[in-house]
Amino acid sequence: MNQTHPQMRKLRRALALVSLPALAIASHAQQSSPSAAAEGETVKIEKFVVTGSYIPVAAGEPANPVTTISATSIADSGVSTSLLEVLRKTMPQFTGGLNLGSSNADISSGSTGGGSSVALRNTQTLVLINGRRAAYAPILASGGIQFVDLNLIPIAAVERVEVLHDGASALYGTDAVAGVVNIILKKDFTGFEANARYAFSDKKGHYSERKFSLVGGASSGKTTVTIGGEWTKTDPMFQYERGYSAESxxxxxxxxxxxxxxxxxxxxxxxxxxxxxxxxxxxxxxxxxxxxxxxxxxxxxxxxxxxxxxxxxNLANYVTLLLGNERSSALMNFEHRFTDSVTLFGDFLYTQTKTYSQLNAxxxxxxxxxxxxxxxxxxxxxxxxRFTAFPRQYFYDSTSMRGVLGVRGELANGYTWEIAADKNRIDQSYRNQNVVNTAARIAAVAAGTINMFAREQAAGAIESSGMFGTAFGFATSTIENYDGRITGKLMDLPAGEVGFAVGAERRVESLVQNSDVYSQSATFGWDSATTLDPLNTSRSVNSAFVDVRVPIFGGNHTAPGFHVLELEGALRTEKYSDTDDPTVPKLTLRWLPFSDEFALRGTYSESFAAPTLFQMFGPTASGSTPSLALDRFGGGTPITGQGNQQNPANPNLKPTTSRNYTLGFVYSPRALKGFSMSVDYFNIDQKDLVGLYGATLILQDVELRGTASPFANRVRFGPADDFSQFTNGTPVTAAGQIGNRPIDNVYVRDPYENISTVKLAGLDLKFDYSWKMDTLGKLDLTLAASYFDKYEFEPYPGAGFSETAGYASTFNGTIPKWQTILSGNWTRGQWGATFSWQHVPSVDDQNAYDETDPGADTYVEPFDSIDLGVSYAFGANTRWLNGLSLRLGANNVFDAQPSVAKGTFSNGNADIATYGAVGRLIFVEARYKF
Structure with a gap:
């Protein structure tokens, strides 16, 4: 008897559901003639593929909420060294603690390793380069966060960034929970353009940024080639150099x-x-x-x-506030047309970054x-x-090579096809200078070479002791991807073409790490340095998708209240080598009731994010619990001190899942030419996020409940400093056993589990107005706003939800209830000017609450930053300067300082990722086209 795999049965049922609109009207299509074209010359409307669908649409017609940040908008942002900061400068939706870059320069720098992570609405976001996946940052191998490093993307190479504000796992797979950031690199470039920029702070330390880039291209008719290179360098900034962080x-x-x-x-x-x-x-x-x-x-x-x-x-005297960062990049993008219907294409991106941060000795x-x-x-x-002349210094050097090679073409009846292979490998080396060698320290103190009671040691004593050394590690993250797809027309309906896209993909991800012997758990020899254990793991993923768009009304086929009505359905299934195999749908509606002026749009989708390779297969590090203050069984003084803990990987983790809804409208009235507005409601309900219960919760429950606690089998007792006791120690047999022994004889295992839930909802708003003022030039205005109705977090089942919207919190960083960015660009002849005003309203610092001090200040001040710039482009009347343009400006002109929130941001006293660290930054830029 033939049997069908359950996954295939699910896929078939879902495909039938997605195809239902097309099947329901197919018979009507067969009986109806296509809409008649107007007599005379036919006007062909160019169609494009926009992030959020694989089916080409005419400009201005996408049903999904997508924001496009053009090369001009990038230049107007006043940022030229960080793509993450460009996104934060132009879109208020990039807020929260997962949008982390050069500001991660203190005790938590190991979570990003000098990289830049981005998260729309502070939720998992897929990052694509030219529509394809990129490798995750290698820092994941040591337990850092999983992200695609935007610090590896040279801004000079970017043509535009398309940001989809909606879940899209049905098209792109894992990580597309909040949306997608698709970075489109430059191609079809003609001529050359050189750019140089210098920016500096006029305050203490004189922080500065430097950039030089060159992009050029040529075409021979059948072949086009674009090449480019970029070098940037930004200085480190120290906490003592700014007033808000000068005391810590x-x-x-x-x-x-x-x-x-x-x-x-x-x-x-x-x-x-x-x-x-x-x-x-x-x-x-x-x-x-x-x-x-x-x-x-x-x-x-x-x-x-x-x-x-x-x-x-004062810790601030030695700790970096911003990373030192140097980046060198090279780009090549090419196309060669073999025939009118077959084209070879490819791109190559090479980037090397060197970052530096520092902590106290x-x-x-x-x-x-x-x-x-x-x-x-x-x-x-x-x-x-602590020997202050030997601060701990962290160096992360990364080298990324990414190459894509593919062929695309056209078939009869308008079908198009594309196949490609790409590989991205990122190698990262890590050095932690001035860590303390435990054995050498003990020997030096015992020999009297080091006097622990002295503030300063005798000349040469520290050097001769050999107690300071350098920890190092090496990690590699790789992705290999092979994909193919076909797009085309299924049939003609009275309202237009039924379009489709189908595709398949195979990818292999790998993660490798090694380190010096003293950094490995079994032979650990540094005082409190980072544990880096060997890791070599990989996974494979096979996937397939289908995308169908059905026009119900449109063109010459309309009805009262139905000028245009389109439905689109997508479905994707992914088969993992190491976890569950999700199949997720997406439905999209686009409805224009009366004319092209007003459009309603809405989506329903299910998304997912696979557990990371580290969470499933990473090495188990052993260490101390947080400082404890547990209630003692039967009463008495609290149980204090630090026990022993492990956070083991869990190969049984499953993907986190989400349900997403969006509903909005776009209004572009003909009566007000140049004006358009969009409002979109979003709702994301995400469950089974990977998290930890926490040693404090586990130990408290076991102390009070003994074997009745669901965590009893996670706790063991045994001699101190013997990590075998995590599994071989004496098990719990009754309540009160944690409190009747030394706390360092307690061992707790807290593995990664699917236990957390988040719920968020709110509005995205955007207003655009382009005003041609005759002899006064042209003015383009944009107001972008985001509003959170809620952002609730439950760390584990039964804990209850806590609200983070409108707060600075440990879980989410700063999530303002709402915020706005107003920007403008004025041009008149050869002159131009730009301005931007970012407003972040006040929030409350959740961690500033103090039961012993009811008057503790939890209020975090509102923040306003204004950027200004002016430019001049030399024309043909200046022979030797033709093609040269100069720009002078300042970001944060009035030197607004970050709003202080010491409870949550105890290291630098403020969320400098949200508010910026530098203050006023003056820049001058020259661009030359030839």
Whole structure:
């Protein structure tokens, strides 16, 4: 008996559903003659493929909400070194903590490794280059976030960016949950264009940006070639260089601080002293009385408040606020027409980036007995220190090579076809300078080479100790993709053609990582450095899609209230080698009730995002839990300290899924020529996101409930510093067992699981007006706005939803309830001017709430930034300068400073990804076409 695979049965049922509109009217099409063409010459309307559909449409007719950012808009943005910042400058929908680039330069820099991630509405977003996938950033191999690195895209190579504001997994597959960012590279370029730009800050540190690019192309009739290159360099910026971030506290561990191990009391070495005298053997009271040490409150010392602020350690003096970034890129794009119906095409993009960030020197501490000659007291003390001349420095060097080669052509009856292969490989090397070698540190302290009680060491002591070294790692991310598709006409209906597209794709993704021996868990030898364990994993994905557009009304076939009515259905199935195989649909409606002036549009789609290779197969790192304060079973003092935790990969993860709705309209009244507006409602309900329960939750539940806790099998007990106890330790048998033993004897495993849910909804609005003012020139105005009705997050089932729209939060970063960007471009002859006004309203800092201080300030100020620019293009009347244009301008002209939100953004005190770090940035730019 023949059996059909369940996945194929699902696909067939879905295909039948998508094809239903066409089948329902097929008989009518066979009985009706096509609409008659007007007598005389036929006017052919050029059609294009726009992101959101594989079926070509005439300009201005896409049913999906798509924003196109042209090369002109990119230039007008005043940004020339970061494509991420171009998107943030032009579209308010790019907001939230997943839109992260050069501002990720502090303690969390390892999550992006110098790269730039983008997320429409702070939700998973697919990034394409010329309509095809790119490799994920290699930082994923060490547990960083999964993203396509926009820092590898040279802005000079970009023709336009198409942003689809809607789920599109039915066409493009995984990650297209919130939408798609499709980066279209330049081609068919004629002549050459050179561009040079210098930008600088007039404030402390004099931050600067430099760029040079050259793009050119030629055509021989059958062959067109476009080439280009770009070099950019931006300086690092340090926290102390800006007033809002110039003070940052949070540590009691630095030179001159000691703690009484028995009592937990803190003392600071008297200012002016480098170290206490040797061989004293005095009581702490005597050391205070003779002026060697000053007793302090440890919490105040760490926070830099009270009288202890005068002794506190300002972290801002050594930490980068913005990455240092240097990028070199080369581009080639070509087409060769073999015949009128067959064309060979391809493109190649090479990019090398070098990024740099810095943290304070590693905090270290050592418990020294009274017998130690450097310990001036008669009790065991914990000496705290950090050697500030050796800050931790992070270097990420990435090299990306991406090539595409394909053939496209035309068949009879207007059918078109295309097949292509592409490969993208990204190699990343990582160096972490000035990490502390644990064994060398212990030996140097024991030998007396290093005095842990001294603020500054003897000349040459640190160098001779060999305690500082360099950790390094290497990671490679690769994607190979093979695809093909056919588009064409299924039939003619009275309202027009029934268009279709079908296609298939196979891709292979791989992720590889290696590191120095001291960075690997089994042989870890650095003090608190990043664990980098070997990884070599891959997956394959086979997929197929169908896309059908059916015109119900249109052309000469209309009815009252139905000037145009179109339905489009798409379906995609993907078969993974390592997880579930999703099949997802999308339905699209475009309805013009009366004329071309007013169009309604709506979509329903289901999308998905596959779990990452790291989440499924990544190495398991062992470390400490967050600092705990657990309620004790039966009451009593809280359980404090840090236990041991692991976050194992989970090969049984499944894709996260979502249901998306959009409904909106476009209005372009003929009575107001040059004006158009669009309003679109969006709603995304996403479930089964991969997350962690958290060690605190697990341990608290097990302490209070024992074996009745669903987490009981995740907790084990055993001797300290023995990672085998995670699996071989003594299991939980009753409540209260965590609190009756040292906390470092507790081991908890918290694997990745499909447990989180987000729900978001809101509006996107856009108003465009192009005004030709006779002798006064032309003025183009755009107002773009976004509004969140909600952005709710539930970390695990039963936890309840928390709202993040209108807040600065740990989960989402800054999500304003609404924000706007007003921009304008004026041209008159050879002169031009641009302006932009970004407004971010106030939000509340969720993490500033303090039960002990009801008056704590949670209000985050509104923010306004205005950019201005003026340009002049030399014409043919200036012979030697013909083709040259100059531009002078400033971003954030009035030097608005970021709104402070210290609760959520404790490192730099503000969300500089949202508000910017630099302040006023003055730039001059020259462009020469020849």
């Amino acid at each position: 506290y949070g540590t009691p561990t630095f030179g001159g601080v000691i703690t009484n191990d028995a009592t937990g009391d803190f003392y600071v070495l008297k200012p002016g002293l480098n170290a206490p005298p040797l061989n004293q053997n005095l009581t702490l009271a005597q050391l205070v009385a003779n002026g060697t040490y000053i007793p302090v409150d440890g919490s105040n010392l760490a926070s830099g408040v009270g009288t202890e602020k005068q002794y506190a350690f 590693q905090p270290i501490s050592s418990s020294r007995s009274a017998a130690d000659p450097t310990n001036p007291s008669d009790v065991t003390l914990r000496a705290r220190n």
